[in-house]
Amino acid sequence: MRDGDGEGPSGSTAPSAPATVDDGSLDTPNCPDCLTRMEPEESPSGEPYWACTECGFIALA
Template sequence: MDDLERQRRLRLERDALLDTPNCLACLHRMEPTDVDGVPVWQCPECGTTQPA
């Protein structure tokens, strides 16, 4: 992998992190999931969900 490709991958990872919300209850980074077929964000620590 050359340096340009490595920079592109790092930029994609950074952008993905910036698009991920934090939990309003405990401030941990939320993860995308489906609840009853509806895409939502869910906190892995406290289980809080919010619409995607």
């Protein structure tokens, strides 16, 4: 076994990372006031917006 050949002590190779990551939380903004992750909401007229559950800040989606 050579150093840096990717094999572990038992001779197995380390699992590789997935080719793509689908993490929807990366698309969710944080509140600019308190940095809490905002929740998607919908107005009575059907317009989407982001709402902070901690301080009440709202932002257009």
